[in-house]
Amino acid sequence: MISKGYKAADPVTKLVEELHKLPGIGPKSAQRLAYYLIRVPDEQSMQLSEAIAAVKQRIILCSFCANITESDPCDICGDMTRDQTRICVVEEPLDVPTLERTGAFNGLYHVLHGVIAPMKGIGPDDLQIGGLLERLKGGAIEEVVLATNPNVEGEATSMFIHNLISPLGIRVTRPARGLPVGGDIEFADEVTLGRALEGRQEF
């Protein structure tokens, strides 16, 4: 006589399912978040709901750098105090504020929105590479920094773009590979340590 059929109320089940679709949120976390959202004041959960909706309604891609923005051109492309001769190519919009925080680059950006990943069916045409080439044709760009992630897919994507750009006679660079600051040589992996030695700098 045990009613195995008991389920949480429908809107709860639906919310758990939707939260579970987010990256890094497993079924247990999704459940915990759902019950948390039920418990908080209406105001807080409505703010989250509206923020999710608003981000899709108000965000567009900058027609120059393909970064996400509310206005076109974006704040960076529209800022004439920045160095208009350098473009830093990154994989994701998230990489732009990360690089900006370093204060070490004052040029423009170009966001690819992914990497070439044949296994996932993502080819060069799925990325914002065409727009990058258009920008380079203008002739004003002197340097392209390829700041994709230092992993297999990122390196392959940078190599692909490098091959496209090199005939244009533009300088192509990438961030140095080496020991992370604050790291420990003992725990550095062989590849990183090898790259750090190859690229060793004057003391």
Place this chain on the structure above:
Amino acid sequence: MISKGYKAADPVTKLVEELHKLPGIGPKSAQRLAYYLIRVPDEQSMQLSEAIAAVKQRIILCSFCANITESDPCDICGDMTRDQTRICVVEEPLDVPTLERTGAFNGLYHVLHGVIAPMKGIGPDDLQIGGLLERLKGGAIEEVVLATNPNVEGEATSMFIHNLISPLGIRVTRPARGLPVGGDIEFADEVTLGRALEGRQEF
């Protein structure tokens, strides 16, 4: 000339802030989730947004057991095939489906919505204890299972409720403390092992 003032677009910042308020979501995870939501098809993010809104609009507390539900009484309180003489008291709505999955209890539930925690300013009056006592006054209940969490606050809350119920002559029980199934005696903590020995059962 480095523009330190660069920030992500406003709706993005807002979304990151709102996601960061969720339990277990740090600033980095919040950022990653926000950019994920920007990337997914509109449909998926709208479904999440609507699910969060719907859960607050459609969920009420069952006037009997205080569990969250779409209809009052809830599915469990309204199910006359269940044992109407036993009530299992739990801390959170989430505990109900967890206990239901065991198939080991076929009675009714009562959800406290928290535990007594003087340090957080949560007293007995902030919990659904009054409603529980009302249900017991009817005289139909023969057993109350106190299934709060086996930690200090849960135990203290159970002790408090036990003291209120015992004058009513109703049997008060709690789930056995002992070794977790699949566990290893070598790794059991002393308290659990002590409880397991005290409550040892016939082979």
